[in-house]
Amino acid sequence: MALFTFKLPDIGEGIAQAEIVGWHVKVGDRVEEDQPIADMMTDKATVEMESPVAGVVTRLAGEPGDQVSIGAMLVEIEVEVEGGEAIAPAPSDAAIAAETAVTESPLPVGEGPGVGSERSEPAVVHEEVSASPPPTPDPSLTGRGGEKVLASPAVRARAKDLGIDLALVKSAGDHVRHADLDAYLLYGQGQGYRPAGRAARRPDEQVRVIGMRRRIAENMAASKRHIPHFSYVEEIDVTALEALRAQLNGGRGDRPKLTMLPLLIVAICRAVADFPMLNARYDDEAGVVTRHGSVHLGLATQTDAGLMVPVIRDAQDRNVWQLASEIGRLADAARTGKAKSEELSGSTLTLTSLGPLGGIATTPVINRPEVAIIGPNRVIERPVFRGKEIVAAKLMNLSISCDHRVVDGWDAASYVQAVRRLLENPALLFVD
Known part of the structure; x- marks a missing residue:
């Protein structure tokens, strides 16, 4: 027998180290050649590493959340020897399984919307510590002994049918209610007993911030630390736009159902042509702003593991149906952990939506x-004045956050007004 040291190979240009997201093996496990052994996260993606040899695992580089440098030991494996030499693999791509599985470093999107890998979910490790002792019963809520118990006839009848002595049932008020009977029944099933209406206590726990959650934390902190944000919010009347959307959906055939997002994206792309300073990336170290001709739109997507930002390439060249299909495809890929690295990088402008959660206004964090x-925020119906008449209108607030080093407030406000004009006159979305 001999020890084979599997060193972390170069898994991307410019990558100096990678984070252990999760192990598929433990010390003492037998592994076969090409068997997955670990998930490693770089700045770009999560990469699944495969064993280049067969043998027994004798040592691992660390725990989830630890960093491993390129060329450092990742796993030691005890292998059989052949003629006194350890059986080592021929140098090949089998040294790594660069099957990009989960994520690019997701950035934020505001405290906004709604992914995890199908292979593993090690992004957050829960460690219960010093669990709190069970709560001591409140003497004021104990059974009433020989006192008359106040309860409605329906509660009394139910208690009788269930064979429950109402004198033994705790209540947070002066009457025993159906909810108190439910709590008593739970106690009888060994699930603890507390009066209805009292919140259950949870034990304290410590959660290691690793994997995608750490990437989100680092990226959001860097964004707020380096970028002087400012936000602007405008109210938009989307009554006509919603009517058009309903019309389009009514005759869509086998095409995907339109949400507000494809129509909004068309407006974003059309308006930004006159405001190139918004469709840009700022390399603050080099002091260079690159204004992009194409709109590669990042779409913030909530996943089980945190926010991810898949990218709609050349969004300005797609119609509403193509945008709807691409939104669905990318969101599904992100949520199922199948998004490719190139689908999670290179955005030039980001759209974040809270979806049904809506909200009155948001101040999203720049990607x-x-x-x-x-x-965009929640669409609500409110009475508004149209001339001297009061009519029902569907209104939506649209928020934008900008980097004040590159974008002036006047430009941001003017851009949103241009988007507003398109959305309030939706026929313009389809006019060249």
Whole structure:
């Protein structure tokens, strides 16, 4: 027998180290050649590493959350020897399984929307510590002994059918309610007993910030640390746009159902042609702003593991149906961990939506090194004045956050007004 040291290979241009996201093996496990052994996260993606040899694992480089340098030991494996020499693999791509699985470093999108890998979910490690002792019963809520118990006839009848002595049932008020009977029944099933209406206590726990959650934390902190944000919010009447959307969906055939997002993206792309300073990336170290001709739109997507930003390439060249299909495809890929590295990088402008959660207004965090991020909010119906008449209108606030080093407030406000004009007159979205 001999020890084979599997060193972390170069898994990307310019990558100096990678983070251990999760292990597929433990010390003492038997592994076969090409068997997955670990998930490693770089700045760009999560890469699944495969064993280049067969043998027994004798040592691992660390725990999830630890960093391993390129060329350092990742795993030691005890292998059989042949003629006194350890059986080592021929140098090949089998040294790594660069199957990009999960994520690019996701950035934020505001406290905004809604992914995890199908292979593993080690992004957050829970460690319960010093669990709190079970709560001591409140003497004021104990059974009433020989006192008359106050309860409605329906509660009394139910208690009788269930064979429950109401004198033994705790209540947070002066009457025993159906919810108190439910709590008593849970106690009888060994699930603990507390009066209805009292919140359950949870034990304290410590959660290691690793994997995607650490990337999100680092990126958001860097964005707020380096970028002087400012936000602007405008109210938009989307009554006509919603009517058009309903019309288009009514005759869509086998095409995907339109949400607000494809129509909004068309407006974003059309308006930004006159405001190139918004569709840009700022390399603050080099002191260079690159204004992009194409709109590679990042779409903030909430996943089980955190926010990810898949990218719609050349969004300005797609119609609403193509955008709807691409939104669905990318969101599904992100949430199922199948998004490719190239689908998670290179955005020039980001759109973040809270979806049904809506909200009145948002102040999203910029996806650095971009210089702007746009966030639609909830559509609500309210009475508004049209001339001297009061009519029902569907209204939506549109938020934008910008990098004040690159974008002036006047330009941001003017851009949003241009988007507003398109959305309030949706026929313009389809006019060249």
